[in-house]
Amino acid sequence: MPKLLRCLLPILALGAASAAHSGTLVIESWRVDDKALWEKVLIPAFERNHPGIEVRFAPTEPTSYDASLAARLAAGNAGDLIACRPFDASLSLYRKGYLDKLNGKAGMQNFAPSALLAWQTDDGKETFCMPVASVIHGFLYNKKIFKKLDLQPPRTVEDFFSVLEVLKKSGITPLALGTAELWEASQIVYTNIGPNFWRGEEGRQALIAGKAKLTDAPFVEALQFESRMGGYLGKGAATQSYADSRAQFAAGRAAIYPAGSWDVAYFSQAAGLELGAFAPPVRKHGDACFISDHMDLGIGVSRKSKNKEDAYKFLAWVGSQEFADIYTDRLTGFFTLSNHLIAVRDPVAKQMAEWRNSCASTIRLSAQVLDRGQPSMESELWNINAQVLNGSLAPNEAAARLQNGFAKWYKPQQK
Known part of the structure; x- marks a missing residue:
């Protein structure tokens, strides 16, 4: 092999390596x-x-x-x-x-x-x-406020509203929640509490198969729960942003925060806040539980x-x-x-992760298949759930709007 070529081989090899990377x-x-x-x-x-x-x-x-x-x-x-x-x-x-x-x-x-x-x-x-x-959905709560009022984390729907009522009568804003950004009403409320009504994947798959409608009782009951929640929001909730809600809860100006697990990191940095978590309430004692995981x-x-x-x-x-x-x-x-x-390692995040051991997991309602047409179910959920929380749209009317929009483009719902 010519000497010049032998000298060039390492350089050529290096060039080839550089081209590969x-x-x-x-x-x-x-x-x-x-x-x-x-x-x-x-x-x-x-x-x-x-x-x-x-x-x-x-x-x-x-x-x-x-x-x-x-x-x-x-x-x-x-x-x-x-x-x-x-x-x-x-x-x-x-x-x-x-x-x-x-x-x-x-x-x-x-x-x-x-x-x-x-x-x-x-x-x-x-x-x-x-x-x-x-990420997992549930509720975060202020342990100091709960201890002061001798409250326990609620397990059922009626437990939940009993706690909210005690908080309201005590002059404490029960829920740190606003509807200005719309997405919270859907992703942090409706698809958080809803799975315990429509039984998680069972209900979601029934919608996909055309065997259930959004006007069926489980889906309407979730909206009714949400409508009741609207009575426990703070003043000006319709103009309250996600950042406002975080600040309100972190400062101890509200007792409960409907949450995604990503919020835990933010609140763990809040000075003086003793943070707890509870899973979405089931309809009644003994019912199976479902979480948005x-x-x-x-x-x-x-x-x-x-x-x-x-x-x-x-x-x-x-x-x-x-x-x-x-x-x-x-x-x-x-x-x-x-x-x-x-x-x-974080104790609150660990608690939320452990809900998987006792509750069945599901995903957000419109994440798969159900948002493939127009009107977009995701957009509809954002708008409609915010209106339900604000008290400007009744649960039955909300369900009818959702179902009518869905049936316009999804053939299994046109039977």
Whole structure:
């Protein structure tokens, strides 16, 4: 071999390696609040054991994430790794050819079939995002206020309203809840308390099959519960934002906060607040309980990524014990979906996670199948539930509006 060629071989090999690792891995996400966790903890943990691979977390504001991500994917300039919304939002991206199929990829073996549901095709044959975490819904309460008034966390519907009445008569705002942003009325109230009325997956699957209607008693009863709740909101609830509600509860100006488990981290930093949690109340003592244990976040690989080799190395790490430990420990209230044994250290988050042992899990009502037409059930739920809480729409009328909109486009509901 000529001497010049022998000298050039290492350089050529280096060039080939550089081509295989073309640039920094970019993670797309709507989780703006997690930026510090990714940049200071998760990414450094990965890079320590994967020298030569650089990763950048590039979040987009949640309200504009879906549209801007879709535009970047269509243009072929999205990041390599894609934070996946659950169910239909990401399924749409996969059907358009924007996400890789992940069947059999390293790390996927660490997830039970039930954990994959939110990121699979309807027939369950193809998986397009790796599950990361779920969130759980329930109620947080101020232990000091409860102790002062000799109140116990309620277990049933009537227990719940008895507690609210005692609080109201004591001059304490019972519920830290506003309706200005609409989404809370649906995602933190209706799909929080509703599963105990429509029996979780049983009711949701009956709607999908066309065997139940949103005007049936269980769905109306959930709206009636919500309507009763409206009588225990603070003054000006119709103009009260999510941030306002958080501040109100953190400062001890309200006793109970309808919550997603992600709220626990925020309130654990509130000075002087002794935080407790209770599950959504069941209809009566002895009834089975159901919780909204909603699959929240997955990660997929862009089909047009220019650095798939490294992207799949990162994805395999997301499926590891190390990632699950760090993510669950540092991001309080987000619970890993992997099979790894994880210690949830925050006592309130741990309590919420333990509801899975006694209650059946379900997902938000319109997350799968039921929001695929117009009018959008998700949008309808936001508007209608806010009106029910505000007292401007009766539960029966709300149910009729939901059902009429649903039946306009969903054939199984047109029988």
